[in-house]
Amino acid sequence: xxxxxxxxxxxxxxxxxxxxxxxxxxxxxxxxxxxxxxxxxxxxxxxxxxxxxxxxxxxxxxxxxxxxxxxxxxxxxxxxxxxxxxxxxxxxxxxxxxxxxxxxxxxxxxxxxxxxxxxxxxxxxxxxxxxxxxxxxxxxxxxxxxxxxxxxxxxxxxxxxxxxxxxxxxxxxxxxxxxxxxxxxxxxxxxxxxxx
Numbered sequence: 001x002x003x004x005x006x007x008x009x010x011x012x013x014x015x016x017x018x019x020x021x022x023x024x025x026x027x028x029x030x031x032x033x034x035x036x037x038x039x040x041x042x043x044x045x046x047x048x049x050x051x052x053x054x055x056x057x058x059x060x061x062x063x064x065x066x067x068x069x070x071x072x073x074x075x076x077x078x079x080x081x082x083x084x085x086x087x088x089x090x091x092x093x094x095x096x097x098x099x100x101x102x103x104x105x106x107x108x109x110x111x112x113x114x115x116x117x118x119x120x121x122x123x124x125x126x127x128x129x130x131x132x133x134x135x136x137x138x139x140x141x142x143x144x145x146x147x148x149x150x151x152x153x154x155x156x157x158x159x160x161x162x163x164x165x166x167x168x169x170x171x172x173x174x175x176x177x178x179x180x181x182x183x184x185x186x187x188x189x190x191x192x193x194x195x196x
Contacts, residue, residue: 005068006079009137015061018145019045019153027154028161044160048153060149062141068132072123076115076136082108083141085115091129098124 024041025032053060058080065079072090085108089099100106107118115136117123128134 003070003131005132007066007068009064009066013063015063017045017049018060018150019048019157021045023150024154024157027158041157041161044157045153047160048156051156052149052153056149059140059142060145062139064137064139067136067138069134069136070131071128072134074116078113078115078136078138079140080113081140081142082110082113083139084108084110085136085138087135087137088115090124090126090134092133093127093129095129098126100124 021038021041022032024045025034028041030037030041049060062083064086067076067078069076085102085106087099088102088106089097091097102108103118105117105124106115108115115138
């Protein structure tokens with residue numbers, strides 16, 4: 001049985017987000033001059049992008065990925081929008097690393113996101129290291145993001161912003177409906193009993 005593990009390359013990457021603060025502030029009707037909520041909004045932007053990526057099963061920003069495997073599969077399948085294979089190497093049972101060369105040892109199909117031996121060839125024959133013997137580092141670069149996806153991200157951010165709850169100690173939020181049927185949130189301080 002072959003085991004695989006896919007992780008975003010370390011150190012953490014800082015991609016260019018599909019939305020910026022000005023986009024989000026316009027949706028939330030927050031004046032550009034008001035910077036008091038910028039840190040929170042930047043977190044919302046990242047969270048909305050990650051939510052969209054999870055829901056779609058594809059990357060929305062350029063990323064480098066590390067795919068580790070116990071041995072070579074027939075064909076290495078990458079995430080969508082493969083732009084380059086940055087490193088492909090294997091480790092033998094003695095702990096020695098061998099780096100493969102694109103065009104000689106393997107070929108890359110960026111359209112289908114595949115890495116494979118050249119026609120008529122096979123992967124190197126070796127006794128692999130007991131675990132994670134093969135490493136394929138690759139970069140994905142997605143095309144421009146559809147406006148529908150950006151709108152969905154803005155909608156999620158708006159919902160999070162409008163429905164945020166206080167994180168202050170000893171406070172509670174109660175929801176009720178006013179006479180027009182609209183939901184209203186009341187915040188009040190929770191009184192602690194005196195110890196004594």
